[in-house]
Amino acid sequence: METLKKHFFSDTDVMFGRSVRHITRSMDTIITVAVMPIALMLLFVYVFGGAIDTGTGNYVNYVLPGILLIAIASSTSYTAYRLFLDMQQGILERFRSMPIARSTVLWGHVLTSLVSNAISIIIIILVALIIGFRPSAGISSWLAVAVILAVWTLSLTWIAVIAGLSAKSADGVSGFSYPLIFLPFISSAFVPTASMPGPVSAFAENQPVTPIVDTMHSLLAGQPAGAEIWIALAWCLGVLVVAYIFAMLAYKRKIA
Amino acid sequence: MKGLKKSYKQLEVLNGVDFEVKQGSIFALLGSNGAGKTTIVKILTTLLKQDSGAATVNGFDVTSEPGRVRQSISLTGQFAAVDEILTGQENLIMIAKLRHLKNSRQVADEMLKRFGLTDAADRRVSTYSGGMRRRLDISMSLVGKPELIFLDEPTAGLDPEGRIEVWKSVKQLADSGTTVFLTTEYLDEAEQLADRIAILHDGRIIANGTLAELRNLFPPAKVEYIEKQPSLEEIFLAIIGKKEK
Numbered sequence: 001m002e003t004l005k006k007h008f009f010s011d012t013d014v015m016f017g018r019s020v021r022h023i024t025r026s027m028d029t030i031i032t033v034a035v036m037p038i039a040l041m042l043l044f045v046y047v048f049g050g051a052i053d054t055g056t057g058n059y060v061n062y063v064l065p066g067i068l069l070i071a072i073a074s075s076t077s078y079t080a081y082r083l084f085l086d087m088q089q090g091i092l093e094r095f096r097s098m099p100i101a102r103s104t105v106l107w108g109h110v111l112t113s114l115v116s117n118a119i120s121i122i123i124i125i126l127v128a129l130i131i132g133f134r135p136s137a138g139i140s141s142w143l144a145v146a147v148i149l150a151v152w153t154l155s156l157t158w159i160a161v162i163a164g165l166s167a168k169s170a171d172g173v174s175g176f177s178y179p180l181i182f183l184p185f186i187s188s189a190f191v192p193t194a195s196m197p198g199p200v201s202a203f204a205e206n207q208p209v210t211p212i213v214d215t216m217h218s219l220l221a222g223q224p225a226g227a228e229i230w231i232a233l234a235w236c237l238g239v240l241v242v243a244y245i246f247a248m249l250a251y252k253r254k255i256a
Numbered sequence: 257m258k259g260l261k262k263s264y265k266q267l268e269v270l271n272g273v274d275f276e277v278k279q280g281s282i283f284a285l286l287g288s289n290g291a292g293k294t295t296i297v298k299i300l301t302t303l304l305k306q307d308s309g310a311a312t313v314n315g316f317d318v319t320s321e322p323g324r325v326r327q328s329i330s331l332t333g334q335f336a337a338v339d340e341i342l343t344g345q346e347n348l349i350m351i352a353k354l355r356h357l358k359n360s361r362q363v364a365d366e367m368l369k370r371f372g373l374t375d376a377a378d379r380r381v382s383t384y385s386g387g388m389r390r391r392l393d394i395s396m397s398l399v400g401k402p403e404l405i406f407l408d409e410p411t412a413g414l415d416p417e418g419r420i421e422v423w424k425s426v427k428q429l430a431d432s433g434t435t436v437f438l439t440t441e442y443l444d445e446a447e448q449l450a451d452r453i454a455i456l457h458d459g460r461i462i463a464n465g466t467l468a469e470l471r472n473l474f475p476p477a478k479v480e481y482i483e484k485q486p487s488l489e490e491i492f493l494a495i496i497g498k499k500e501k
Contacts, residue, residue: 007356010353010356011354014350014353014354017350018339018342018350021341021342021346022341025341025380026341089335089337089338089340090333090334090335090336090337091337091338091339093303093331093333093337094331094332094333094337094396094397095354096302096303097301097302097303097326097329097330097331098326098330098351098354098355099323099326099327099355100354
């Protein structure tokens, strides 16, 4: 076990390098991940946005956090897909029969998800800037936004790992991501929750996306985020821990 | 030398299997589809746990010391476990790094040369033929010189030329002192390659021995005169060989 631990980081690094090559050799996945949210953003800003009263002047500012969360959710389905392919093509078995820490395979995919999400998020933010996104956040607020997005990406990616490990077919593997993509629509991401009917608004107020979006609204507007940021982080970390535990259980079950 | 012995029961797939493999030999496990050959390989390579019984690989118990077992073995699974998006060289370097070898690039290049893949080193594996893919697969299993390598149906789905390529590689392996554990459903493959052959049927090893010993189980050979027709395989290879020249 000693040697396994000693090599955990170098092994993870090899796995990470492998899966980064996969991404850079199929740039279409990053582009697809970025294009759909950008199209949604344009739709909301130029078609629906005029009719939505958010109480703030700039609707691009309002809509961007939700768009980023949708991008993250849709990209994690690729993580699940790549993991599923690894299993099907037998390369996972090869890795697992080698003297390496077994979880490095998963970590390689998870780190790749972080990096590819960072890239598509930057692309989306650049497009947002072009169409009128005007943040007034300082460096520390930007950092806080980055941390929240990173932890949320990790949470959703570990959910994707569960899906990738337990899927029976390539078609079924991405199904898990649809509810996650849909979640921002029933939150404060596109319209204020106050405009929704009672039960819907109650759901919206108490699901993870709303505090995350609200926190990002405040941070990007250069205002203090208050208690919201702690609720948001609690959700992110909570989902992360639960997803991680279940992912590891699913992985162990594959081995046994 | 460490052999391995095992007996376990598992969902009636394996119903008390015992055998031993000598170091440096080629051992073939024969059986029809679904006989449980892959299950045995998976247990020996620590991918599956047996329900009961014990298995020892290179002196290490698969359940209590799986890490040590993995250190000393290598698995070439039923489907060529290569990364299609990477090139042949990148695949080998990746495995060498995971085995923590210092000169991973050099090791990779040596393997490519040994398996005749140098020209294809920089091509993505998705462009390889079935035989090339299998050779890369086997070469990846040899990185780091494991003492024992498992080949699970190494020639399934290959054309005759591909099979001969793989057989050559396997023979080379055994000549260099590596123990080879082979499963196959092709009888001629076992006959061609193996020092010892075991037949798995209904969850048990029903026969185990050298080819000569297995022959002795049957009544002495009768001498018959049969016109020797070339097999289709011989014809095929002869025609192809001509074309190449």
